[in-house]
Amino acid sequence: MAKVRGAVVVDTEVCKGCELCVESCPEGVLALHLEVNSRGYHYSYMKNPEACIGCANCGVVCPDTCITVYRVKL
Amino acid sequence: MMDIKEIVKPENLVYGKSELLIDTIMHYCPGCTHGVVHKLMAELIDEMGLQEKSVGVAPVGCAVFAYNYIDIDWQEAAHGRAPAIATGISRLNPEKFVFTYQGDGDLASIGAGEIIHACNRGENILVVFINNGIYGMTGGQMAPTTLEDMVTSTTPCGRDVDLNGYPLKMTELVAQLPGTSYVTRQSAQTAPAVRKCKRALKKGIRNVLDRKGTSFVEVVSTCNSGWKMSPAKANKWMEENMFPYYPLGDLKDGEKGNPVSNN
Amino acid sequence: MGELRLMKGNEVLAEAVIRCGCDGYFGYPITPQSEIMEKLMERQPWTETGMVVLQAESEVAAINMVYGAAGTGKKVMTSSSSPGVSLMAEGISYIAGAELPCLIVNVQRGGPGLGTIQPSQADYFQSVKGGGHGDYKMLVLAPSSVQEMNDFVDLAFELAFKYRNPAMILTDGAIGQMMEKVELSDYKKRWTEEEVVEKNGSWATTGKPASRQRNVITSLELDSDKMEQNNLRFQAKYRRMEAEEQRYEAIQCDDAEYIFVAYGTSARVCQKAMEIARDKGLKVGLLRPITLFPFPKNIVKELAPKVKGFLSVEMNAGQMVEDIKQAVYETQIYRKVEFFGRMGGIIPSPGEVVDALEQKLIGEEK
Numbered sequence: 001m002a003k004v005r006g007a008v009v010v011d012t013e014v015c016k017g018c019e020l021c022v023e024s025c026p027e028g029v030l031a032l033h034l035e036v037n038s039r040g041y042h043y044s045y046m047k048n049p050e051a052c053i054g055c056a057n058c059g060v061v062c063p064d065t066c067i068t069v070y071r072v073k074l
Numbered sequence: 075m076m077d078i079k080e081i082v083k084p085e086n087l088v089y090g091k092s093e094l095l096i097d098t099i100m101h102y103c104p105g106c107t108h109g110v111v112h113k114l115m116a117e118l119i120d121e122m123g124l125q126e127k128s129v130g131v132a133p134v135g136c137a138v139f140a141y142n143y144i145d146i147d148w149q150e151a152a153h154g155r156a157p158a159i160a161t162g163i164s165r166l167n168p169e170k171f172v173f174t175y176q177g178d179g180d181l182a183s184i185g186a187g188e189i190i191h192a193c194n195r196g197e198n199i200l201v202v203f204i205n206n207g208i209y210g211m212t213g214g215q216m217a218p219t220t221l222e223d224m225v226t227s228t229t230p231c232g233r234d235v236d237l238n239g240y241p242l243k244m245t246e247l248v249a250q251l252p253g254t255s256y257v258t259r260q261s262a263q264t265a266p267a268v269r270k271c272k273r274a275l276k277k278g279i280r281n282v283l284d285r286k287g288t289s290f291v292e293v294v295s296t297c298n299s300g301w302k303m304s305p306a307k308a309n310k311w312m313e314e315n316m317f318p319y320y321p322l323g324d325l326k327d328g329e330k331g332n333p334v335s336n337n
Numbered sequence: 338m339g340e341l342r343l344m345k346g347n348e349v350l351a352e353a354v355i356r357c358g359c360d361g362y363f364g365y366p367i368t369p370q371s372e373i374m375e376k377l378m379e380r381q382p383w384t385e386t387g388m389v390v391l392q393a394e395s396e397v398a399a400i401n402m403v404y405g406a407a408g409t410g411k412k413v414m415t416s417s418s419s420p421g422v423s424l425m426a427e428g429i430s431y432i433a434g435a436e437l438p439c440l441i442v443n444v445q446r447g448g449p450g451l452g453t454i455q456p457s458q459a460d461y462f463q464s465v466k467g468g469g470h471g472d473y474k475m476l477v478l479a480p481s482s483v484q485e486m487n488d489f490v491d492l493a494f495e496l497a498f499k500y501r502n503p504a505m506i507l508t509d510g511a512i513g514q515m516m517e518k519v520e521l522s523d524y525k526k527r528w529t530e531e532e533v534v535e536k537n538g539s540w541a542t543t544g545k546p547a548s549r550q551r552n553v554i555t556s557l558e559l560d561s562d563k564m565e566q567n568n569l570r571f572q573a574k575y576r577r578m579e580a581e582e583q584r585y586e587a588i589q590c591d592d593a594e595y596i597f598v599a600y601g602t603s604a605r606v607c608q609k610a611m612e613i614a615r616d617k618g619l620k621v622g623l624l625r626p627i628t629l630f631p632f633p634k635n636i637v638k639e640l641a642p643k644v645k646g647f648l649s650v651e652m653n654a655g656q657m658v659e660d661i662k663q664a665v666y667e668t669q670i671y672r673k674v675e676f677f678g679r680m681g682g683i684i685p686s687p688g689e690v691v692d693a694l695e696q697k698l699i700g701e702e703k
Contacts, residue, residue, distance in 0.1 A: 005076050005081055006088075007081040013099075016104035018104035018105030018305040019105070019305060020105055020306065020309075023306050024265050046078075049078055054088055056088050059090075060265040060269065061263075061264065061268055062113075063100070063105060063106050063107065063109025064099070064100060064102075065092075065113050067089070068087065069087075069089035069090070070082050070086040070088060071086055072076075072080070072081050074076075125545055126544045126545060126546050128544065132555075141551075145545065145551055146544075147544055147545045147553070148542065148553045148555075149542055149554040150553065150554060150556070152427055152428065152431050155398070155401040155404075158393070158397070158399075158402050159402070159404050159408070160405060161402050161405065162361070162401065162406035162409075162413070163406060163408065165389045165391060165402070165406065166360055166389055166406045166413070167409050187397075191393075191394035191398065
């Protein structure tokens, strides 16, 4: 059982759906949403929020800096 | 089960947007490496407390609007001339942190003369060199760094070295110049690579502050629009095709005055 | 009385640059102006005033170093000769588009192409009409003596900063190489960093403090409406220069029936030609434009009704003559405007100027 829990907040309007965060996530937390934002991009979201460990890989690789990452120790 | 709202609190923040990154949507294509490297520069200038000391020089190419994204003073250069402009700024303002941010068309083609001489004089600047082997802004034409057989809009049958010459390794070239103190080749396609790239850029900035001569950080990058691939596929293609020709790592880490690598 | 010396035009210019508190010079060797950088390097102003002098790898790099340094709000310059100034045309256009103040010195030689190293005035059009791409103007000053090579340096910087615009001293190999008595200017202190921020901090890249927005030096604007507004602002600035900065010297124009119009070296020739003509009983005056942009058209318009004609004397195929014709045209009265010139590095003789006057202006009257 993980000793940490994380959460990411995606600024969905800024997201361009490049999917690099999805690729970078070691826990398979993220996916592109079926919905699109106002500019027509499928934005990233937490599909499996419970799996997030707050490693911030998604934020680090995001070219549009639209991901904020939080983490708590349990 | 813990509620998301209990995690998303300011005290639990581990990664967020640097205050020096201006709140606007970047004009880059989805997945473009420019966004990542802009972010790293903004974070470093912020973390190192250099906003008031920094002057950036933006190129011609996709990063022409770099000045819209990082909240510092900027100068926009003519195509390829950024190192000369940075020279003028730095020579008259030696206490400033001056950097150029250039693509491969800008730096390796039209500005090959300016970069070689700035590096050879050991100008006290950081050069950030984005190499994606193609002209992005003008629509995917061949760059000096385009790989052999690589298809671009001006090499529709692939780059023919008999016609177009060979992919130009600028970083190897400038590593030979005694004016450079730190020359490295990085990438930014994975989280570890981005973190490593940030450390390299930080070292380059440190060197400028310590007046150690020219620091040169190449970032092997993708241009998924120009390459006509998805961002993820472009990253894979870069790893398989660009990295063998443009191997990652430090080429030089030492003192000004040494012509070759001493690492 | 300042310090009197016997010096070469190019060397005087270098001395004046140091004394006027210039912060930086970036240049590339080319005949006939290499003495400027040589003199600067010999004087080592960095030990005296802190001025930076750097030999660039090309004229292209030199003008871009000027762009960068000028963008930080400091007094900077370059110098070159005709082929080198052609190479700088790109940078000058960017400097004008980004509204940066700086000084560019062109010690002209004969062209086109590599041409000759002998003196010429064939870069008049390039200097006053633009030269690089886009609608822009430089302030252009034309010294006709070694003394003015001294005096115009400070004036050029003053105008450049007044209008945030590149200023050019347009001279030629004869004045650059000639030795004359000169009264050197007194030393002015370079601006301190605080003074630079105070004077130019509203636009220059002096480093962004929390107290202001970031400053961006650029000529780029993709929005056509905004770009047109930029152009309208530039044009308004150029019209203001035309209204406020026309400079000239009028010599014996009061009773003149014929006017030589000439600047720089050809004005010196015309001064002698005027004496010869006056000895022959011809009432000739000399109008010597000091600013080539703005062209002193008001005085041409003022003289036009009083005289029978103008002879433009230039060391080129006839360039300034077009500006004289334009000024006369604007008076809506007809006056003859003729041209005499030599090219390829030849300086016209006073005798042939008088011959041209008699043949082209007076002759046809008889």
